[in-house]
Amino acid sequence: MFLRRLRLYGPLALYGVFLLLPFYWMLLTTFKPDAELLNTSNPFLIFHVTVEHITDLLTQTSYLQWFANTLFVSVASTVVSVFISYITAYAIIRLRFPGSEVVSTAIFLAYIVPPAILFIPLATIIIQLHWFDKLWALIPIYATFLVPFCTWLLIGFLKNIPRELEEAARVDGASNFAIIWRIIFPVAVPGLISAAIFSFTLSWNEYLYALVYMSSSTNKTVSVGMITELIRGDRFQWGQLMAGALIGILPAVLVYFFFVEYYVAGVSGSVKE
Amino acid sequence: MTGRPQILARLDSPRVLGYVLIAPAAVLLLGLLAYPLVLGVWLSMTSATLGNAGEFVGLKNYATILDDPIFRGAAAFSVLYTVCAEIGKLTLGLALALILNQRFRGYRAARSLMLLPWVAPTVLSALAWLWLLDPQFSALSWLLIKLHLIHDNVDFLGHAWPARFSLIAVNIWRGLPYFAIGYLAGLQGISKDLYEAAAIDGATGWQAFRRITWPLLAPITTILVAFSSIFTLTDFQLIWTMTRGGPTDSTQVFTTLAYQRAITGGQLGEGAAIAVAPIVFMIVLAVIVVRSVRER
C-alpha cells in the first residue's frame, strides 16, 4: 500500500517541484525586500517580509488599469472567437455544403503564420482601418489566431454528435436556427467551454500585438505594461514585476480550477474515434 | 411555415446557410491573416527596407539568407529546439497525464496547479526563469552548491550549449501541461474494459501501455504534436526575453532573427524572407494534421 502511494506521490511531487518552482520564486520575490534579493544567506526564505512591492505596484503604476484592459480583451475575444468558431464548425461539419473541405483545410493553414513577422504588414492594415491604439481592436486581431484552433476543436466535437438528433428535430419542424442554437448548442457545451478556456488563456498571455498596436499607457495589457514600465533602463523592479505576475495569473487559475474538468471533457469529446 | 419572409426561407438551404455562417470567419481570416500573409510573402521578394518600398527582386533574399551562416545556424537551432522540446513535452506530459488520470486525494487541485506554467504569461515566466538561472544569483545554483553537487554557480545562459538546453528546458516546462491535459482527455476516452481484459491475459503494466494505451492515443498525439510544433518552431518571446538570441547568436531562431533583421536592422525584405522560411516546415506539419483528421 505504501509502495503504491510512493509510486503515485513520488513522481507527482517531482513534477510539482519542477512545474511550480518558478511560481514559488515569484511568491518569494514579491514579498522579499530588494536588499535581500541581492544579498541573502538563503534565497528560498524571506527574512523580512514586505508588502511594499504589492502596494507600490497597485498605487504607483497603472497596473489595475492594465488588469482591467486585459480582462476586457480576453473575455471579449473569447466570446467573439467561440461564437465565430461554433457557427463555422457547425457549417463545415453539419451542413456539408460544397467547398466545406476547402474551407476546413484553409482554416488549419491559417495557423502557420508567425505573429512575430505578420505584425508589420498587419500594422499597415490596422492603421488604414484607424484601429491603432484602440483597445477593442485587439479583439478581432486575437480572433485571427483563436478561431482556427477553436474551429478545429469544435469540428472534432460536433462530429461526434449523432445525426439522429438533428433529423428528429427536423421531423418535428424545427428551423435551422433552432437546431443550431437550441438542439446542438447545449450538447456542444463541453467543447465550447474547452474552446473558451483555451481562447481566454491565449488572449491573456498575448504580448507582441498588444505591444505594437497599443500605444497609450491606458491601453496597455498586463504583460505589455509591466515589461515597458517596470523595467527602467538597466534596472529590473523585480519585486513589482513578480507581484504583477502573480496577480496576473489569478484569473486564469480561477478559471482553470473550476473548469478544468470541462476542458478535459471537451478535448476528449473532440478526439473520440 | 407559410408567410415566412423569403430571405429566411432561403436560409433553409444548407448551401446558403453554410456560406452565411462561415462568412464572419472568412472575412476575419482573409482580411487580417491571409492578406497580411500575402503582403509578407510579397515583402520577402522585394528589397524593402524600413521606410522604403524597394523593388521586386524575386528570390534574391532567399539566396542571401541561405548563404548566411547566422541564418543557417538559426534554422538548425530552430529545428533542434522544436524536436527536443516536443519529445520532452510529449514524454513528460504523457507521464503526468497517466499519473493525473488516477483518483487520489487532491487530484482536482493537482490538475489545475499543474497547468500553471501554460497559463501564466510567457513574458513574465521567462523573467522569473531569467532570475532563477542568473549567473550570480541563481537559487538553483545555490541549491546545488548546498547539496555539494557542484562548486561554482552554473553558467546557464552564458555559453552556447548550456543556453540552448536551458531554453529547451524552459520551453518544456511551459508546454508540458498542454500535453498533459490533452493526453488526460485522450486517456478518458479509453475504455477500462480493455485494461481489465489485458490484466486477465496476464499483461504487465508496460505491455498494457504499449499495446493499448499508446496506439489508442495516436490520434491525439498527432494533433498535440502538430499544433505544439507550430508554436514552438515560431517561438519568440521566451528566447528574446532570456537571451535575445545570444550568446554570439547561438540561440537565434527564425523569429528572433527575422525580428532583429527586419525591425531593429531595418531590412524588411530579408526579415520577411527569414519569417517565411519556417512556413515550409509548417505546411508539412499542417498537411499531416489535415490528413489525420480526414482519416477519421
Place this chain on the structure above:
Amino acid sequence: MKHPDRREFLQSSAAGIGAAALAGSFPALASAAEASPFKPEKGAELQLLRWKGFVAKDDEIWAQNTAKFEKATGIKVKIDSLSWPDVTPKAALAAQVGSGPDIIMGWNDDPFVYPDKLVDMTDLAEHIGKAHGGYFDLAHAYCYDGEVKRWVSQPIGVTGNALVYRKSWAKDAGFAEFPKDFDGMLKLARGLKKAGHPCGFSLGHAVGDANGWTHWVLWGFGGKQANPDNTIAINSAETGHALDYAKQLYETMIAGVSGWLDPNNNQAFLAGQCGLTMNGISIWASAKENPQLFPDTANVIPPYGPSKQHTIFNNFTSAFIFKYSKYPNAAKEYLRFMLDTPQADPWVTGMVGYVTPALKGYADLPVWTSNPNITPYRDTMAASKFDGFNGKPGKAAAQALDEFVIVDMFADVCVNNMAVKDSIAKAEKRLTTIYKR
C-alpha cells in the same frame, strides 16, 4: 558660456516663451523679449514617444516641464514612454506605416535609417545650438547629414558611460588612484580577481553595456569598423591588439558575463560581487540605498589605450519629427522649450546627470561639480566616438550595431576561444554584407 544672471535669464526667457507661443493668436501680447521663431499651428496637439527614464526623476521632471509648456502655450502634449531598446522598433514602425507619434526621442542612427521621412530640423538645431554654446562633435555625427547639409534630428544628449568601481578594493589591489591607461586597468583587474572581487563587462547581447565596453577597447587601440567612404576597415593589426587585450581582461572577469544582459552588471555590483564595471550613472545612484556600499563606490572616466585618446561609446539620444505630423512647428517649439535652460537645468540636475546634454552650454551646470562622482559623466560626451566609426552614420552602421557584430567579434575570441584572425574575418564578412546594401 556663462549665464550672467541666472534669475534674470530665467524670467526673460519664460516671458519670451509665453509671448512667442501666444503671439500667433494675440499679437497685442507679443513683447519686446526674444520671440521664438517657431510659431505653433492653431489647435495643435502633440504626441511624444520617449524612452522610459533610467532614473525616476528623469520622467518626473520631464513631465513637469511638459506641464509648464502646456500651461504656457495651451498645447496638449501626450507622453508615451517605452523601455529604451523598444523605442527604435516603434519608431521604425511609425516610419513604415506613415503614422504615429509626432516626436520621437530615439537612439543613435535612428534618424539616418529613414531620413526622408523626417522634418528638416536645421532651423531648430541651429537656433538651439546658438543659444547654448554649440554642440559637441558627437551631435553632428548623429544628427547632421553632411551629404544634404541639413540636420535631421535635434541632438539631446547621451546616457553616459563611465567606469564604476569600489575604491577600497582598488586600493587593496595597489591603486589608490584609478589607472589612466589600459595597461594599468589590466593590472587592476588582475588584482581585483586575486582578491575575489572580479570585474565584469558584458559579452552577451546587452544593448547598452556590451556595446559600450567593446567599442571603447576597439577604438582605444586604434581599431575601427569602417572608413569615411564606408569601406570596411575592421581587418587591421589594431583590431587584433584590441582583441588580445580583451581576452586577457576576460580572464579576470566574474563568471557568466557572456550571458549578461543590461541589468546584470548593476545587480552584480550592487550585491558586492563585482568590483569594477562600465555603466551609466544608475549604479552609483542606486548604491545610495546601501549605506555601506555607497561611500566606497566611485565613478571615473575610462582610461585610454595606445591611441592616447579617450574613446568612449555612449548611446546618443535625439529627437526627430516625422513629416506626417500635422504640427511640426508646435513640435519644434516644444523641443526648443524643453531644451531651454529653465527646463533643461532642473531636468539634468534632477536626474543627477543621467543624460549628458549635447549642448556645450550645459556642461557648466553646477550639478556636474556637485559631486566628484558625477563629473566623469560630464566629460563622457567630449570623449566619445560614434558607432560605425569611422564610417558614415546610417542604415549600415545601425544594422551592424543592432546585430552585435563588434560584440560578437569580442565574444568569439574571449568566450568561444576563436582565433583572433578568424574572429576578425567573420566580423569583416558580416560587415561587408551589411555595408554592401
